Amino acid sequence: MKDNVSVITVFYLSGLNETMSQRWIIFFFSLLCYCIILLVNVSLIVTIILDNSLHEPMYILLCVFCMNGLYGTTGFFPKFLWDLLSVVHIISYPGCLVQAHVMYSFFCSDVSILAVMAYDRYLAICRPLEYHTIMSKQRLMKLVCFSCITPFCAGGIVIFFASRLQLCSSYISKLFCVNWVIVTLACFPSETAVNSIVTYIIIIIYVFHGFLIIWSYIYLIKTCVNSIENRAKFMQTCVPHLTSLVMVLVTVLFDITNMRVGSKDLQQSLQKFVVIQCFVILPLMNPLIYGFKLTKIRIKILRVITSKCDLKH
DSSP: OOTTSOOOOEEEEOTTGGGGGGHHHHHHHHHHHHHHHHHHHHHHHHHHHHOGGGOSHHHHHHHHHHHHHHHHHHHHHHHHHHHHHOSSOEEEHHHHHHHHHHHHHHHHHHHHHHHHHHHHHHHHHHSGGGHHHHSOHHHHHHHHHHHHHHHHHHHHHHHHHHHTSOBSOOEEOSSSOOHHHHHHTBSOGGGGHHHHHHHHHHHHHHHHHHHHHHHHHHHHHHHHHTOHHHHHHIIIIIHHHHHHHHHHHHHHHHHHHHHHOOOHHHHHHHHHHHHHIIIIIHHHHHHHHHHHHSHHHHHHHHHHHHHHHHHHO
16 A cells, blocks of 8 residues: 555544443433434424524524534434444544544534624624625525535545544544544654644634634624613624534633643543533534524424414313
C-alpha cells in the first residue's frame, strides 16, 4: 500500500469499557432518550411543515435546527446502543470516518443556523419595515443552504485530509469517532500540519459566526431597552435562541478542554458531559424550549393534543 494510506481496517472504541457493568441500565435510558428526542423533534418539524401559518423565516430556521439535531443524534445513538449490546466495541475504518464527518458537520451546522437565526431576529426587531424585503424566500433558502451545505463540505475536507494519514494505533478512547482523535493516532506528527492548517481556517470561519451573533445581539439589546413591545419580542423569540447558543458554546468549550487536558479521569468525565450535553440535552431541550416559548407553535401543538383527546372521548 502507499505510505499515505492507513492499513488499519477497524478501530476499537474503549470509552465504554468502564461502564459495561451497568450497560443494561444505560441502554434502557439511552434508548428512552433517543425515542423522546425523535418524538419531540419530529413533532415540531411536522407541525411547522404542515401548517402554512408557520411558513415564516423564524419557524423554517427552527425546523432546520431540529432536523440538524436529528442528524447529529442519528450519527451517535444507533452505534452507541449497538455497542452497549456488544462485547467488543469496534467500528470499521470507513464507518469511523463517516461518523467523524457527521459529528463535525453537526456542530458546525448548529453554529451556522444559530448565526442565521440571530441575523433574522436582528432584522425582525431592529429593522421591522425592511424585514420582509431583506428576508425574502429566496434569501432564506440561500441562508438555509449555506447553513447546511457549507458545514457538510467543511467536514468533508477535514475528514479527507485525516483519511490520508498513516495511523499507528487503532484504539480510540472515546465513545464515538471524532476528527481530532483520528489525527492524534498519526504515525508521523509532521504529516498532520495540513490538517492543523485546515482546522484552524475552519475555526476562524466559525469564530466569525460567533462575532455575527454577538453583533446582532448588541443591536437587539440596544433596540429593546427603551421599547416594551420590543422587549416582549426579545423575551419570546430571542431567549430560546440564547439558551440554545449557550448550550452549544458550553459543549464546544468542554470538548476543547477534553482535547487539552492530560488527566485520564478528567477526560472521561468531560467526555461523558459532552456526550450528554450534545446528544441528549441539546436535541431534547431545543424543541421543548421553542415549543413552549413560541406562542404559535404552542397553540398548534395544544390544539392537536386536545383534538386527539376529544376524539378518544
